[in-house]
Each structure stands twice: as C-alpha cells, then as structure tokens.
Amino acid sequence: WSLVTSVPLQELDDCTLQLSHNGTYLDLESTLAEQRDELEGFQEDAGRGKKHSIILRTQLSVRVHACIEKLYNSNGRELRRALFSLKQIFQDDKDLVHEFVVAEGLTCLIKVGAEADQNYQNYILRALGQIMLYVDGMNGVINHNETIQWLYTLIGSKFRLVVKTALKLLLVFVEYTESNAPLLIQAVSTVDEKRGAKLWSNIMEILEEKDGVDTELLVYAMTLVNKTLSGLPDQDSFYDVVDCLEELGIEAISQRHLNKKGTDLDLVEQFNIYEVTLKHEDGDESADPPPSGRKDRRRASLGASERRGLERRRSRRHSVQNVKSTLSAPASPCSQSNPSFVLGHGQRAKEESVKKMEIGNLDNQGSVKAFAEKFNSGELAKGTAVPEDEISEQVPEKTPAQPKKESDYIWDQLMANPRELKIKDMDFTDLGEEDDVDVLDMDMGPGDSLVPPPPPPPSFLGLPPPPPPPLFGCPPPPPPSANLLAPPPLFSTPQGLGSPQVPRGQPAFMKKKKTIRLFWNEVRPFEWQCKNNKRCREFLWSKLEPIKVDTSKLEHLFESKSKELPKTAADGKRQEIIVLDSKRSNAINIGLTVLPPPRTIKTAILNFDEYALNKEGIEKILTMIPTEEEKQKIQEAQLANPDVPLGSAEQFLLTLSSISELSARLQLWAFKMDYEIVEKEVAEPLLDLKEGMDQLEHNKTLGFILSTLLAIGNFLNGTNVKAFELSYLEKVPEVKDTVHKQSLLHHVCTMVVEKFPDSTDLYSEIGAITRSAKVDFEQLQENLCQMERRCKASWDHLKAIAKHEMKPTLKQKMSEFLKDCAERIIILKIVHRRIINRFHSFLLFMGHPPYAIREVNINKFCKIISEFALEYRTTRERVLQQKQKRANHRERNKTRGKMITDVSGKVYLLQHGF
Known part of the structure; x- marks a missing residue:
C-alpha cells in the first residue's frame, strides 16, 4: 500500500500513523516486521466486508503540547471552550490520557484552576474525573500529590458544586487502593500547615455546617473520613488522624447528629461506622466490629514499643495522658548529645586541617622570600660558583665550557628540591620514582621469550629503529638492551596462560558451514621478567575469563555467502544520488x-x-x-x-x-559549552592520559567486550588464539553478518548485555581517553620544552631590568611569579617523563610486544579506543532501547483502555452515581 497526502513537508515531522481497527500508534523508527503484534488482526476481517485503514494524524506528544499551550495562553471564552471540551477529548482517545499525564498536564490543570472561577473549576474537575477513570490517569494522580492537595483545597470552596465534585474525586482516589490513604493525609498536612490551620479543618467546616445544612455534602465528607481511616495500616497513622478530628470536636458533632430526630440515614450510618471503628480500635470488648472495612485491630507501628513500652496507644478520647505532650517530648538525652559530639569532632578535625594548610602556606611564602632575597643580593651565584684554585688545576689546553648563567643556577636549585606534584587542582602525586624508569630500558631475565617482529629492511641490519632525537634540555635515551635483540627459542611455549594449544592440522572448532573470517593480528603471549614494576607484572589477556558463545547461532549469522557486486557507473565510480551543488x-x-x-x-x-x-x-x-x-x-x-x-x-x-x-x-x-584555559594546555592532557590508563586498566566492561570478541573470533577463524591487537577494534563495526546485515559490534553488544547485566556503556567511563585522542603529544612535548626556554630567558630579563630603576615590590612580585612558573614547569617535566614511561608499561599490560611500543602513537591509540567506545555506546543504547520498548509495550497493554472498575472492583462513586 502507499500513502498519498497533501500535508506540508514541514509538518510531516509532527505526524504519525494510527491503525483504525485498534487505535494503536505505529513507531515510525521501527519496521513493520518489528511491530507484528500491533498489526495483528489488521487484515483478518477484510473478507467480511470490513476495511481497515492506516490514519495519518498528529503525534500524541504534539497534540498534548498544543493542548497544554492553549490552556496556558487562553483566557475568557476561548479558555472556557477549551476546558469544556477537555473531558470529551480524553473520552475519544484512550492513549491521550497517558501522554497528557507524562507531559505534566496535571500541573497545567492545577495552575489554570487556581486562577479560575468556579465554572472553570467545574470543567477542570470533570476532565480530571475522566482522567482518573483510566488506570494510567489514576497512576499519574497517585504520583502527583499536588493534584490531591488542590482537590483538598477545593473542599473549602464557597461553591457547593465545586465542593461536591472535589469530594467525589477524593472518594474515588481513596477507594481505589488502600495505599492512597496515606497520600491523602500527606496532602492534607501540606495544605493545612502551609496556611497555618489545623489538620482536616476543611472537612470539619463542612461537618459543622458553617455554610448551611447540606446533607449530601455531610455524607460525602464523613464517608471520606471513614474510607481514609479504613485504608491506614498501623496504629500511629490511624490515631494521628483521629486525634486531629477529636481535637476539632468531631465527637460533639457526631452526638448531635445521632441524637437529632430526622437525621439522614446515610449520615447516621457513617457516624456509626466512625464510632464503632474507634471503639473497636481502642480495644473496647463490648463494641461490635465495624460493619464495613477492617474487622481486626491494626498492627502496632514500627518502633512503638520503644516509645511507649508495652502500653497500647489509644485515641485522644480514651487516653489517660495527653498524646500531644508525649509526642513533643525528646526521645532521649543521649540522642541529643550524639550529634553535637560528632559535629564537634568533625569541626576540630576540619580546624586542624585548615591550620596545617595555613602553616604550609607560610613556609612556602618564607622560602619564596628567602629565595628572592638571595637572587637580589647575588649570594646564589656566589655560593654555586666554582673556586678559582679549582679552575687553575683543570687542564688548560681544552676550551673551557660555556659558563652557566645565573638563571641556570636558579633552575638547578629548584630541580634539586622540587615541590609536590600538583598544579592547581590537578593531582599527579601518584606518579612515584618507579615511573622514572622506562621498562623498555630494563634488562630482561634469562627466561624471557619474545616473539620477534617481521624481518626489517636490510638497512637496519637487524637492529630496532633508532630512538627519536633528544629534545632541548633532555639527555639522550640509553641504547637498547642487548637482550632485546636475542631471538626466542624455537617453538617456545608461553607460560602463564592456562589453555592448551591446539595441535597442528586439527581445527579448534568443528563447523558445518563456512563462516566469514576476522582478519586480526594475533598477539602471542610472552614472558617479561619485570617484577620490579607493578604496572607490567601481569598480562591483560591472561586475566580474561573464557566466554561460552552460541556457536550454532554464530554459524548461522556469519555464514560465508557470495556477494553481489554493486552496480557501478560507466566510469567505474559508485553510483550515488547527488543533489547539492x-x-x-x-x-x-x-x-x-x-x-x-x-x-x-x-x-x-x-x-x-x-x-x-x-x-x-x-x-x-x-x-x-x-x-x-x-x-x-x-x-x-x-x-x-x-x-x-x-x-x-x-x-x-x-x-x-x-x-x-x-x-x-x-x-x-x-x-x-565554553572553556579554554591556556595554563592547562599541557597539564590537562597529561592528567587525562594518566587517568585514561587507569580507567582502561580497571574497566570491567572492556574486559567483557574483549573476552566476547575473542571467543567469537576464535570460533569464526577456527583458531584458539589468546589475544589480538587492539587496532582491530576499528574494524568491528564494519563486519556484518550475512543474514540480517547486523554489525559484529551489534552482536557483541547484545551478548555482553545478556551475559553481563552489570556492564556499562564503556564510553562514559573513559572520558579521559576520549580527550587524550584529540591531543598531539609530540607537539605537547615541544611546547613543554619551549616553556622551559622562555622561563629561563625571563629570569635573565628580570635580572637585567633589576639593574635599572624598578620598584622593590614589583620586583619581588615578579620574582615570586617566575619562581612559581619554574616550579610548575619542573613538575610538568617530571610528570611528562613519568607518564610516558607509565604508558609504555601500560602498553605491555595491554599485550603490545616490546619491540613495537616505541612506535605507538598515543593519539592514534586513544582514538581507536575512544571511537570504538562511542560506537559501542550508540549500539548499546539501540539494543537497550529495543529491549525497553518491547517491555514497555507489554506493560502498556496491561492497562491500555481499561477502566478502573476492571481493576479495583466496586467503587463507591459508581455505587452512588457520578
């Protein structure tokens, strides 16, 4: 079938499709095959003369939004017409109620009703009554206590029809389920406490007949009291309500109506129910059980025995002591003293830490001043200069070395005593002295076995590529260890990985069909005796647990099939639709x-x-x-x-x-989004790289993904490899099964979600890696060296300026500023060196062979991980969305279109007429 419409293009985004035979709205982002259940019965009656259709109409959310906007922005006759038609709108479309509640439509009705007159309030109450007749609407009211508060407020209205309708709706609400009674009490407390009145005063004003005799309102009010008391589960909540009513004089009102001749029988029945219930709850053995509601006495409240011993709480009418004074008494002197003690202890600890910080700052300021005084007086240069007699003893033939500048001496002294590895709010203190050692420069033990790289070009003569040239101010790296060049023993058996090797000629898996292959690069395990460095003692792949996969399903999904070559244009280029200039x-x-x-x-x-x-x-x-x-x-x-x-x-x-x-x-x-701090251009990427390595090393979800991908790849390839290079993660979203054309990443994500429910989306947990992927760390190192050169030159500039006229305060301030800059640069250099060394250890942990580590580009490595994580999160959201959509659909069908009478049985309002 086809759909022909004249709807303007800009309004199509607001449209959806609805099935005429059951009123279900189709999901435009899902295929018809995925919505097979909704389409059931669409063509079954075609042979009987019935023709079903698909209706193009405005989306529910758009209609609800327009409705709410109209209610907010209309007034006068237009608002009256909108409110009057609201009930009929809810009757015509049963799905609209749910969407209206979700879009905070109840809040809109309350705001409009609070400023409207009694006629508009009656229209709103009629619409609210229609909403509450649906289970979805009632659930929305239950979760929106402001609606109950507004209904209780309307009980105090001067207009009889408003009061009557509000009482009816509250009766429907309380009678729907017993758990709604505490919600009504919460609403009553909120309203009456806000206006400074006693609780339940609106109900008592009706019972006191201040606005004249109205038997119907009296019956509704007293019925609401009894229904509320009947739904309360424990003694305290029951007696809290009863005591408020007794304090307001309900006993006298009850006796007056019961003793008066000609009182309405329904009203007499409600007062009798109240009296009998109260006596029964107080333990009066002569009293009969109440004719309706609870037949047994309520359970004691939690903690009641601790507060009142073995004495059972009774009503205000039957109690010996004043309940009010008991409730206002403090629980115990101990409970009052504990908070102050804890607070005092915490305050003392806080004051001590602040005092330590102040002392540290004073010490730092003293060192800065002393250093500046030495710099100004020239004592620093004198103290570090070489004596003349020692110079004369040196060999005179050689050209003397270039003398150090005073800024160099200052720099050397600062390097000798570097301060804590912190730059503003960035903490690098976890970088220890062990990170000064590069694991690639360490000697390996005799039992090490490394897999050599592919044969290099003859020009290298079997040697690894030369290290990069040293940067300014940095010593050249030591030559690589000779042990790195030693080839491993032939057919050496890796240790530390438990699974046995597959014999040659025997396939790892028995497959009935030929499957596609994953063209990854296998990483064979190796032994590196690096026990002194905790960063590379273990091997990531040796810690992964084996994953069992559904081989028959994989065999079906990834069966190798012949592909049809796409049609190409005459010039050999791929055909594409090009519309733009x-x-x-x-x-x-x-x-x-x-x-x-x-x-x-x-x-x-x-x-x-x-x-x-x-x-x-x-x-x-x-x-x-x-x-x-x-x-x-x-x-x-x-x-x-x-x-x-x-x-x-x-x-x-x-x-x-x-x-x-x-x-x-x-x-x-x-x-x-807006940020750019120049000082953090070097420090932040280093901190991100450090945190990113920790995030990957301790990320469980990454382990789940790699284990699952390894198990799938081993099956598809018919091998039993222990690890693969992480660069293959780039290709995972591109590999698709031959049946549904779903990506390999989709299947990996589905398996991880099913087998590991506590797994995460990975991407949100490796934000530091994502940020590191955008940084050029080679340029960062050059920027760091440039900062050092400029800072040293600034010391010389300051000394030259000090020879001329310069205010002492300004000179002191500039000296402190440059010293602080120098210390920060020294910290950054230490941090940079240790983080790069730690990254080398981290690559060993991730399975990279030692001979290839120096060639790894940090930016590219982080980019591969980050983009894979982003793809994984997007795929995972889609998988979870489809799963949640199916669950929501099943849950939605449980209440869709059902009346509350189908769920809760008889309702008081339906017994006495709406």
Whole structure:
C-alpha cells in the first residue's frame, strides 16, 4: 500500500500513523516486521466486508503540547471552550490520557484552576474525573500529590458544586487502593500547615455546617473520613488522624447528629461506622466490629514499643495522658548529645586541617622570600660558583665550557628540591620514582621469550629503529638492551596462560558451514621478567575469563555467502544520488572530517552528549543545517531512486533533518559549552592520559567486550588464539553478518548485555581517553620544552631590568611569579617523563610486544579506543532501547483502555452515581 497526502513537508515531522481497527500508534523508527503484534488482526476481517485503514494524524506528544499551550495562553471564552471540551477529548482517545499525564498536564490543570472561577473549576474537575477513570490517569494522580492537595483545597470552596465534585474525586482516589490513604493525609498536612490551620479543618467546616445544612455534602465528607481511616495500616497513622478530628470536636458533632430526630440515614450510618471503628480500635470488648472495612485491630507501628513500652496507644478520647505532650517530648538525652559530639569532632578535625594548610602556606611564602632575597643580593651565584684554585688545576689546553648563567643556577636549585606534584587542582602525586624508569630500558631475565617482529629492511641490519632525537634540555635515551635483540627459542611455549594449544592440522572448532573470517593480528603471549614494576607484572589477556558463545547461532549469522557486486557507473565510480551543488557538498564533506561518525551525531545531539561533540563541532554543524528546499530535493530524489544510495553530504543532511528542532538544540548546547584555559594546555592532557590508563586498566566492561570478541573470533577463524591487537577494534563495526546485515559490534553488544547485566556503556567511563585522542603529544612535548626556554630567558630579563630603576615590590612580585612558573614547569617535566614511561608499561599490560611500543602513537591509540567506545555506546543504547520498548509495550497493554472498575472492583462513586 502507499500513502498519498497533501500535508506540508514541514509538518510531516509532527505526524504519525494510527491503525483504525485498534487505535494503536505505529513507531515510525521501527519496521513493520518489528511491530507484528500491533498489526495483528489488521487484515483478518477484510473478507467480511470490513476495511481497515492506516490514519495519518498528529503525534500524541504534539497534540498534548498544543493542548497544554492553549490552556496556558487562553483566557475568557476561548479558555472556557477549551476546558469544556477537555473531558470529551480524553473520552475519544484512550492513549491521550497517558501522554497528557507524562507531559505534566496535571500541573497545567492545577495552575489554570487556581486562577479560575468556579465554572472553570467545574470543567477542570470533570476532565480530571475522566482522567482518573483510566488506570494510567489514576497512576499519574497517585504520583502527583499536588493534584490531591488542590482537590483538598477545593473542599473549602464557597461553591457547593465545586465542593461536591472535589469530594467525589477524593472518594474515588481513596477507594481505589488502600495505599492512597496515606497520600491523602500527606496532602492534607501540606495544605493545612502551609496556611497555618489545623489538620482536616476543611472537612470539619463542612461537618459543622458553617455554610448551611447540606446533607449530601455531610455524607460525602464523613464517608471520606471513614474510607481514609479504613485504608491506614498501623496504629500511629490511624490515631494521628483521629486525634486531629477529636481535637476539632468531631465527637460533639457526631452526638448531635445521632441524637437529632430526622437525621439522614446515610449520615447516621457513617457516624456509626466512625464510632464503632474507634471503639473497636481502642480495644473496647463490648463494641461490635465495624460493619464495613477492617474487622481486626491494626498492627502496632514500627518502633512503638520503644516509645511507649508495652502500653497500647489509644485515641485522644480514651487516653489517660495527653498524646500531644508525649509526642513533643525528646526521645532521649543521649540522642541529643550524639550529634553535637560528632559535629564537634568533625569541626576540630576540619580546624586542624585548615591550620596545617595555613602553616604550609607560610613556609612556602618564607622560602619564596628567602629565595628572592638571595637572587637580589647575588649570594646564589656566589655560593654555586666554582673556586678559582679549582679552575687553575683543570687542564688548560681544552676550551673551557660555556659558563652557566645565573638563571641556570636558579633552575638547578629548584630541580634539586622540587615541590609536590600538583598544579592547581590537578593531582599527579601518584606518579612515584618507579615511573622514572622506562621498562623498555630494563634488562630482561634469562627466561624471557619474545616473539620477534617481521624481518626489517636490510638497512637496519637487524637492529630496532633508532630512538627519536633528544629534545632541548633532555639527555639522550640509553641504547637498547642487548637482550632485546636475542631471538626466542624455537617453538617456545608461553607460560602463564592456562589453555592448551591446539595441535597442528586439527581445527579448534568443528563447523558445518563456512563462516566469514576476522582478519586480526594475533598477539602471542610472552614472558617479561619485570617484577620490579607493578604496572607490567601481569598480562591483560591472561586475566580474561573464557566466554561460552552460541556457536550454532554464530554459524548461522556469519555464514560465508557470495556477494553481489554493486552496480557501478560507466566510469567505474559508485553510483550515488547527488543533489547539492559542489560548493555546498564540499563544505559539508570537509566539515565531516572533523566530526564524529555521522551515525553517532544524531544520538549525541538528542542526548546533549558533550563527550561526543565539542563546541567547535556544534558550531560546525550549525553551518550545515539543511534548508527546507534541500530537504525536499533530497527526499524527492530518494523516492525517485530508492535503490541508489545517497551521497555522503546528502545522507548527512537527511540525518540532520530527521532531528526535531535541530537549530534550537545546537544553539542551546553551544551556549552551554565554553572553556579554554591556556595554563592547562599541557597539564590537562597529561592528567587525562594518566587517568585514561587507569580507567582502561580497571574497566570491567572492556574486559567483557574483549573476552566476547575473542571467543567469537576464535570460533569464526577456527583458531584458539589468546589475544589480538587492539587496532582491530576499528574494524568491528564494519563486519556484518550475512543474514540480517547486523554489525559484529551489534552482536557483541547484545551478548555482553545478556551475559553481563552489570556492564556499562564503556564510553562514559573513559572520558579521559576520549580527550587524550584529540591531543598531539609530540607537539605537547615541544611546547613543554619551549616553556622551559622562555622561563629561563625571563629570569635573565628580570635580572637585567633589576639593574635599572624598578620598584622593590614589583620586583619581588615578579620574582615570586617566575619562581612559581619554574616550579610548575619542573613538575610538568617530571610528570611528562613519568607518564610516558607509565604508558609504555601500560602498553605491555595491554599485550603490545616490546619491540613495537616505541612506535605507538598515543593519539592514534586513544582514538581507536575512544571511537570504538562511542560506537559501542550508540549500539548499546539501540539494543537497550529495543529491549525497553518491547517491555514497555507489554506493560502498556496491561492497562491500555481499561477502566478502573476492571481493576479495583466496586467503587463507591459508581455505587452512588457520578
């Protein structure tokens, strides 16, 4: 079938499809095959003359939003018509109630009703009554206590019809389930405490007949009291309500009506129920059980025995002592003294820590001043200069070394006593002295066995590639150890990995069908006796637990099939739909190179995911927003050529056009994101890299993913490898099964979610790796050395300036500033060296062979992990979304269209008429 419509293109985003035979709305993002249950019965009655149809109509959320906006922005006759038709709207579409409640429609009704007159309030109460007749609506009212508070407030209205309708709705609410009685009490307490009145005063004003005799209101009010008391589960809540009513004089009112001739029989019955219930609860053995409601006495409240011993609480009417004074008494002197003791202890600890910080700051200030005085007086240069007699004893023939500048002596002294490894709020103190040693420079034990790299070009003569040239101020690295060049014993058996090797010629798995292969690079385990460095004592892959996979399912999904070659144009290029002009298309394609994969951008924008898109990315997308004309041309071209794929720019614009309110989202997001601190350009990436290594090392989800992927790959390849290079993670989203064309990542994600329910989306836990992927660490090292050179030159500039006129305070301030800068740079150099060494150890832990570690680019390594994690999170959200959608659909069908009479049985209101 086809759908022909004249709806304007800009309004199609607000439309949806509804089935006529059952009123179900179709999910436009799912296929018809995925919604097979909703379509059941759609064509069954076609032979009987009945014709079902699919209706194009406005989405529920859009209709509800328009309805709420109209209620907020209308007044006078227009508001009256809107409120009057509200009840009929809810009757006509049973799905609208649920959407109205979710969109905070109840809050809208209360706000409009609080400012309206009694006629408008009656219309709102009629609509609210219709909402409460549906289970979805009643659940919404239960979770929105403000609605109950407003209904209780209306009980105090001067208009009889408003009071009567509000009492009826409260009766329906309380009678629906016993757990609603405490919610009503909560609402009563909130309203009466806010206006400074005694609890239940609105009910008592009706019973006292201050506005004249109205038997019907009296019956409703007293019935509401009895229904509320009947739903209370424990003694304290029961007697709290009863004592409030007794204090307001309900006993006298009850006796007056019971002793008066001609009192309405229904009213007499309700007062009798109250009296009998109270006597029964007080333990009066002569009293009969109440005719309706609870037949047994309520249980004692939790903690009641501790407060009142073995004495059972009784009502105010029957108690010997004043309950009010008992409740206001303190629990125990001990309980009052404990908080002050704990607070005092915490305060003392806080004062001590502050005092220590102040002392440390004073010491630091003293050292700065002393250093500045030495620098000004020239004592530092004198103390560190070489004596003349020692110079004369040196060999005179050689050219003397270039004398050190005074700034060099200052720098050497600061390096000799570096301060704590902290820069502002960034903490690097966990970088210890062991990180000064690069594991690649350590000697290996005799039992080590390494897998050599592929044969290098002859020019290297079997040697590893030379290290990079040393940077300014940094000593050259030592030559590689000779043990690194020793080849491993032939057919050496790796140790530390428990599973046995598969004999040659025997396949690891018996498969009935030929499957596709994963072209990864195997990482063979090796032994490195590096016991002194805790970072590489273990091997990541040796800690992974083996995963059992459904081999028959994998065999079916990834069966190797012959592919049909895509049609190509006459010139050999792939056919694509190109609609945009070349300038616009080139601009978009260039912009796409600096953005995340297009398939993740939509999710990132919808979720306001600041990890996936930065400020520059958002500004770039703002320049790519498609116009209505471009959108229409792309859609028309796609309809005309459904078998031809769109060009990359056209596909990206089509993806953007599918996001509702795209410009508004991007403008809001761009306003929110703003940062750039020059001082952190070096420190923050180093901190991110350090934290990123810790995040990956201790991330359980990454282990689950690698274990699952390893098990799948071993089965598909018919091998039993122990590890693979992590660079293969780039290709995981591109491998697809041959049945459903789902990516390998989709199947890995589905297995991880099923086998490890406590797993996470990975991406949100490795934010530091994502940030590190955007940093050029080679340029960072150059920037660090440049900072050192400029700081040293600044010391010379300051000394030259000090020879001329300069205020002492300014000179002192500049000296302290430069000293602080020098200390920070020294810290950064120590941090940089230790973090790079730690990264080398981390790569060993991740399974990289030692000979290839120096060639690993930090930026590329982090980018592979980050982009895989982003793809994994997007896929996982889709998997969980489909799973939740199916669960919501099953849950939704339990209450969809059902009346509350189908769930809770008889309701008081239906017994006495609405």
